[in-house]
Amino acid sequence: MNLLLLSLLVLPFVGALAVAPLRNSAVAARRVALLFALAELALAVVTWFSYSVATAATQRFQLEFDVTWIPSFGTRFSLGVDGIALVLIALTAVIVPVVMGFSWEEKLPEGRSVAGFFALLLGTQSLLVGVFAATDVFLFYVFFEAMLVPMYFMIGRFGGPKRQYAAVKFFLYSLLGGLIMLAAVIGLYVASADRLPAGTFRWADLQAIAGQIPESTQILLFLGFFLAFAIKAPLVPFHTWLPDAAAEAPVGAGVLLVGVLDKVGIFGFLRYCLPLFPAASKTLAPLVLTLAVIGILYGALLAVMQTDMKRFVAYTSIAHFGFIALGVFAFSTQAQSGAALYMVNHGITTGMLFLVVGMLIARGNSRLVTDYGGVAKIAPVLAGTFLLAGLASLALPGTNSFVSEFLVLIGSFPREPVFTTLATIGIIFAALYVLWIYQRTMTGPLRGDGVLGGVAGVGGGAGPGTATAPSIVAERVRTRFKDLSGREIAVLTPLIVLILVLGFYPAPVLDVIDPSVVSTMNEVGLTDPVGGIR
């Protein structure tokens, strides 16, 4: 019985309870919340080093915690991690304090307290740990659904002008997926009851009988899980809630949503769809691959055309999720390791992109691309970090995303050359959407209301006759539109370091992922098309 995972689960929850009452003291709320988030990070580091890569080859889960929960229908409160779950828990532990650092001085809607927001962040973190660590399918389902609640409140109470529409849309979509999944969870239980002495929700037992379930049943159950995960991920055409949610959510919540919460969908593919329904996974792979490749090209083209920068980030993510889904369903250790690593990398790079966009929006009070121009001239550090996040987003070699995207593509090619070729064309669009938005917002002369608004002599009502010398305008704008502050640089620094370190030295993460991917491939019953599995 190992208490590490339980502590990881409980600590942020306790933090949420401790922070929530501090509504009258924003300072105290921030400090207490950050303290808990940093403690959680320290605990995650301990967990990372407690996990043994050597034993992972023979043991599916480690650091297990298991107690009876609801004996009447055989569900247990059991936690455990494999390498993939571990890296995602670590990612969450890194992202949450970063988000808090970003939201430190954020303006919240009228009447909303910092304490509430930070408590919801910690609450979400706790549930995310539960989702990744649950080794009982029912327990997973509970966390999966419960996770919606704090996120719903973060969007609906702390978000932008259309927050309620976005929050309800997010909630209904997820709830719909969740209910269908629930039916499948129950179906799985029934199927297990037919083949075991008693019905069970225990993942390992269900996986052991996976081969005995007839393919037609597998396909139905697979679809039940798949739909929930495809909405969560999201894959095209189940994606339309994400741009709304990401755009209306406060930036911090958006980072958590796009960076970590969405990973639950892909995590679900790898942990539930593939090992529990191996035959269905193989049969339905072409369907998923089609959606994945459409997502890559469709998401990227829509990202090119977005005028709202937060929606832009959401559409780039849809393209990235296409790559990840491609990697999962192309069935090779390279592609699946790439997909798992991509989840971590996407959390870091898109998280950073979202944060920098948030910093830009905080200065210009507008989400529209057209309200900005020439920012590099007055805020070079902001522009530089924006470019770095963008380059990581387009998977430039040397950044972390390259390793994962490359692994996905090279690993998918031998089995799926057509899908992979189409996906590879997506890297041109990725360059287009990143560089074009950079060009429009950061280069050229100073322009746009977000940059010039409120500066006397330009914009506003200034007619052609009142033109001011460009240098004077720049000076005035500079005093209003400041470059990144020390706190903002400190918030971005860990992400920048991770982008570069994981770009050149991904082995520590790949080593942790590898045995779990091998297990998954064995559970599906396939070997690598090139070189086999050692």
Place this chain on the structure above:
Amino acid sequence: MPEVAAASGVGSLAWLLVALPALGGLVLLVGGRRTDRWGHLLGCATIIGAFVVGVMLFAQAFGLPADARVSELSVYNWIPVQALQVDFGLRLDPLSLTFVLLITGVGGLIHIYSIGYMRDDPGRRRFFGQLNLFVAAMLTLVLADNFVVLYLGWEGVGLASYLLIGWYSGRPSAATAAKKAFLMNRVGDVGLALAIFLIWSELGTVQFTEVFARIGQVSAPVLVAITVLLLLGACGKSGQFPLQSWLPDAMEGPTPVSALIHAATMVTAGVYLIARCAPIYNLTETGRLVVAGIGAITLLIGAIVGCAYDDIKKVLAYSTVSQIGYMFLAVGLGPFGYALGIFHLLTHGFFKATLFLGAGSVMHAMHDEVDMRRFGGLRKAMPITFVTFTAGYLAIIGFPFLSGYFSKDAIIVAAFEQSGWQGVTFGGIALLGVGLTAFYMTRLMIMTFFGEPRWQQLRTPDGNEYHPHESPAVMTIPMIVLALGSVGAGYLLVTNDALFGWLEPSVGELEVSAAGLVAHSTVSILTVLVAALGVLLAYLLVARRPVPVERPQQVSFPVRAARADLFANSINEALVARPGTWLARALVYLDNKGVDGLVNGIAALLGGASGRLRRVQTGFVRSYALTMLGGSILVVAALLAVRFI
């Protein structure tokens, strides 16, 4: 293939080649303004340090017998997943070491030149940081011992090129040119990436040594596919047809960048890639023919358009396109062509860098003016620039016994020696190119350095008089060194087959003696005559009447076509950009009205959802969410009850 040994001795220090400039770049880019005072010195020092390491490696390899000159150094395990084990590995062999010397040597000189050229730029420190980054990436590209590390360098130089083309990012044209360069390169990169995937899929490795040892197992159609995909990558990077149109636009960057990246080194990476993959191209005549064909087409396009521009840097840029066309033609000609391509690449590195630095010196003296119609008679004001530029000029038009004479003649002779229609076609095109090169370069010389000093009657954009002056020594000394190279490099490299013997372990044996190729009397004389004709024509058309300061608009169709880059941009616009925009707009419409509209429509139909939305908007968000959660729990309970009761 010679045996590959693990690098030893100085070889184990090869990682410093990449690490030194990378460290310099990192310090300068992260260090910020604190490093402003000495940033340019650190930038130069790291490149000179890398050059010293390069010379030591070269000396070590040179002292070994030919078949012991190839070694590999695995720095660390970069991407390990099961059968795919990508090392950060460096390959030291005659081909990579040749490039190391070119990159760090010419790169070092251009770094020094930039101290003077960028003196007044407030961002000079950042400039050196990005230039260092470029050198690190370029060295990674040529030193890689596998395709993935090569790809790292390949896109790395693309990034540096993007950053430096967009250096004057306040100018919208610079920002657009930078984006265009990166995008067109990415089109090529897709080709390179797919080639790597195909190689992995067929052979289960990405390591050069292993790929080249096993490439014979691959079936002929796949082999052709691999060579064509690699060529697509090479075309993107090297500005070859049909991906040539980014390179002239790249002249928006500062001139030292044009000299180093867009003339001497990065744009020749495509030639390097094909020479490196010689064992693959050796097996497929079709693949080689495509390479040669692309080279021939591009050398003509570049030379024709080069005749029409008035912008001194754009003429030189199209000249680069054209000269790289010669290199592609060479490496496509067959097993002996690789060394000829590399030979021309090296001499071109010298004379084109000389020409660009000279052009930069002229611009430095003329308030960044690039329009040759506003120059004239500058030889008196800038004697050193004039002399070094003339050396580069004579070298590029193939004046006997200067470097271009040796390297280009060898390619033309080799082209004529092809059998059947290919010999006549490729040889004829290459010869025609010589005449065009002589024409546009002579035109450039006359308009810039000879004739009336037209600038005396003109004013700078901010209303001052032009005061052309010679550049400071920190700029002229690198120009002089490179000019000496333009004059002598060809002779030195060709004597005793020095270069070809040296390259043999990398690209295979040259069946004919290079000296034999050049001494081929008929073609040699013919080439010199054609070049002379080009010079004469330019003299008659340009020098014997005054050059109008304004560009004449009433011109014939061929001139209009050439001025419009032979419509390359219009074709791209019509075939790619406009349909792409339409498609994207249609998708946006579909996403809003179709996918999301369907979702919202269903929600409205169900009625409940819209009702909920209304009530939510009255402010009961929290209570409603809780109700929904409660509802879902009820559903769960009900479903469970159905099963268990």
